[in-house]
Amino acid sequence: MEIVTKRFLLRDFIEEDESAFFAYHADPRYAQFCAPEELTFSYTHQLLSLFYQWAIEHPRRNYQLAVASRRTSELIGCCGLRCENHNSTMAEIGIELAPQFWSHYAYAIEIGHALIEFGFKELGLQEIRGVTVSANMRVARLAHRYGFIPIGKRSSPEWMVARGWSRRYSAVERQSLLRLAFPSQTEWQLTKESWEKIASKDNQFSQIN
Secondary structure, eight states, X not given: OEEEOSSEEEEOOOGGGHHHHXXXXXXXXXXXXXXXXXXXXXXXXXXXXXXXXXXXXXXXXXXXXXXXXXXXXXXXXXXXEEESSTTOSEEEEEEEEOGGGTTOHHHHHHHHHHHHHIIIIXXXXXXXXXXXXXXXXXXXXXXXXXXXXXXXXXXXXXXXXXXXXXXXXXXXXXXXXXXXXXXXXXXXXXXXXXXXXXXXXXXXXXXXX
């Protein structure tokens, strides 16, 4: 399974990715928006095991892909579309960059564009959703770029409440693209027609630097 972009190869995880994956998950900066139990070696190992399992499921409806530089083959993060069930036309999107690449906003745009295209054109999705912490302004900025709108809040676990954060959802209709400005978790919905409007408007996604 591979998705090729201008700078990246989105592909299933391989054994050679594991050391880099463990390394950036152990970075103190990565802990900023994670629950305490998500910062252990065993949790990270379980994630990789799940990704390997998804790669061989049939029919496949869960894609968690390594993001590798096409120039250096370096692992810079991961991304995915996870469907709720095998008959679902909705998936949850996730994009995760290693902390040293957080300042590279255009990387996330390029990766997100490729995932959305794959979801709607190849998987036949009708809706894409996502969730983020209210304090994660990098994700809010990315959501705004794609036209996400907030559709509600999810009850937050104790560790988020202790930090004064909440989780929020948003949605973008596939048939009528709506714009937003919001600081938190996101839920999306897009038709092929609407996505083509977004992607072609001002050529914004084909001119990523």
